[in-house]
Structures are given as C-alpha cells and as structure tokens.
Amino acid sequence: MTSGDGPTAPELPGLPGLLVVTAVAVERDAVAAGLGAAGDVLAGGVGPAAAAAATARALARAEAEGRPYGLVVSAGIGGGFAPDAPVGSVAVASAIVAADLGAQTADGFTPVAELGFGTSRHVPPPGLAKTLAAALDAALGPVLTVSTVTGTAERAAELAARHPGAVAEAMEGFGVAEAAAAAGLPVAEIRAVSNAVGPRDRAAWRIGEALAALTRAFAAVPDALARAGTDVRGQSTAGRSEVEHG
Numbered sequence: 001m002t003s004g005d006g007p008t009a010p011e012l013p014g015l016p017g018l019l020v021v022t023a024v025a026v027e028r029d030a031v032a033a034g035l036g037a038a039g040d041v042l043a044g045g046v047g048p049a050a051a052a053a054a055t056a057r058a059l060a061r062a063e064a065e066g067r068p069y070g071l072v073v074s075a076g077i078g079g080g081f082a083p084d085a086p087v088g089s090v091a092v093a094s095a096i097v098a099a100d101l102g103a104q105t106a107d108g109f110t111p112v113a114e115l116g117f118g119t120s121r122h123v124p125p126p127g128l129a130k131t132l133a134a135a136l137d138a139a140l141g142p143v144l145t146v147s148t149v150t151g152t153a154e155r156a157a158e159l160a161a162r163h164p165g166a167v168a169e170a171m172e173g174f175g176v177a178e179a180a181a182a183a184g185l186p187v188a189e190i191r192a193v194s195n196a197v198g199p200r201d202r203a204a205w206r207i208g209e210a211l212a213a214l215t216r217a218f219a220a221v222p223d224a225l226a227r228a229g230t231d232v233r234g235q236s237t238a239g240r241s242e243v244e245h246g
C-alpha cells in the first residue's frame with residue numbers, strides 16, 4: 001500500500017512491518033503495485049539528506065503510534081555498473097556505501113570513516129541480501145549512494161576501482177540506511193537499472209522499463225522475506241506523510 005491510502009491490511013500485533021522508501025512518486029507507485037498490502041511505501045525525495053529526513057520521520061511516527069517497523073528498504077531506479085547490472089535488470093545491495101562522503105585532495109579520496117567521523121557504509125543482513133538477490137534474479141554487490149549522478153567514463157571507472165564489485169549507484173540508499181541504523185533497524189536496498197553508470201546520456205535512460213522491473217521485483221519480495229526469516233506485515237494505520245515528493 002502507499003502511505004496515506006488508509007487501512008488496507010489487518011493489524012497483526014507483534015509482527016514488525018516493512019517500510020519501503022523511494023525518491024519520487026512514480027517509484028513509490030511502481031513498488032506499491034508489486035508489493036500490495038505487504039508494506040508501506042513512502043516517496044521521501046531525491047538525495048541522501050531528503051531520504052534520511054523522510055525515513056527518520058516515518059520511523060519515529062510509527063514508533064510513537066505503537067506500530068514500529070521491523071525492516072526498512074531503500075528502492076527505486078538507479079544506474080548499473082557494467083557488466084553485472086544492465087538496463088532493465090535489478091540490483092540488491094550487499095553493502096550500502098556513501099561513495100562521495102569524505103575528503104577529496106590531490107592524493108585522492110578519503111572516506112569519512114578514515115577521517116575519524118562516523119561511517120560511510122551500512123551492511124544489510126547478509127542472509128537477507130542473498131535471499132532477495134536470488135528471489136529477484138538480481139545482481140548482488142555494493143550499491144553506491146552519490147549526491148551527484150556520475151556523468152563521465154572516468155568517474156565511473158574511479159568508482160568501480162574504489163568499490164570492487166559495485167553493481168549500482170543511486171542517490172538515497174545511505175540516507176535511508178542512516179535513519180534505519182539510528183532506529184536500530186535492519187536495512188536493504190533494491191534498485192532497478194534505468195541507465196548505465198557512465199557518460200551522461202539522459203535520453204538513453206529507460207525509466208519505464210526500470211519501473212516495470214521494480215514492480216516485478218517487489219511482487220517477489222514478500223515471499224523472499226518469508227524465506228529469509230524476516231517476518232514483516234503491512235501496517236494498517238500509516239497516515240499520509242507530510243514529506244511526499246514526486
């Protein structure tokens with residue numbers, strides 16, 4: 001269900017709920033079309049800061065209302081690293097990495113953790129990530145969070161070299177993960193690939209194809225979560241978020 005559509009699933013006390021956070025409304029609707037009543041879907045805005053703020057607010061509100069979530073998933077379209085994640089495919093994060101959070105000097109890039117401040121990486125439960133990837137026929141690897149969409153082959157090569165095995169980049173995962181971590185909740189990230197990470201060619205983005213892949217992927221998520229032993233149920237009382245974007 002989408003956040004704000006009112007009660008669509010029975011309240012199941014004691015079972016943790018699923019919150020999926022997308023950037024914009026078309027992604028939210030694509031996820032909700034696949035997921036049905038198995039979770040709440042919120043469009044929280046583009047970029048890590050908007051995503052973190054919207055996620056934190058939704059989690060705090062649910063907790064205050066006595067219906068805490070048990071799992072948070074960042075989802076939407078994203079750029080795919082060749083050859084593992086071609087356009088139209090799905091990527092699941094083995095790690096959610098803030099790829100441009102740190103310091104850039106003539107000697108190169110230093111992640112924020114190496115500077116002694118916080119972390120630039122969140123790791124979803126490994127069994128959950130593996131099970132999701134298998135069920136969704138998805139590439140499994142680090143998914144990078146960037147504040148600036150990669151637009152050159154040089155930058156794509158730099159990111160791939162710094163993050164071996166990276167399968168995708170997007171702009172919200174790390175923000176969602178920071179909010180989930182602050183609430184003590186596990187996080188996952190699922191991206192449907194709309195474009196290749198590389199030289200900017202906005203006309204070549206296949207957004208419709210990626211949104212269709214997102215819907216198909218989320219139709220398989222409830223079974224995958226059950227298989228992974230992550231027992232989540234749709235919340236019945238989520239109100240419309242005041243932080244809806246799209």
Ligand SMILES: O=C(O)c1cccc(C(=O)CC[C@H]2O[C@@H](n3cnc4c(=O)[nH]cnc43)[C@H](O)[C@@H]2O)c1
Pocket residue numbers: 023024046047076077078079080146148149150169170171172194195196197202
């Ligand atoms: O065309 C541009 O220059 C441009 C600049 C900033 C943002 C955009 C967007 O369209 C927002 C991207 C939106 O979709 C996700 N996304 C999709 N592909 C990528 C990618 O290759 N790299 C990073 N993010 C991507 C992202 O999560 C945003 O929500 C366009």
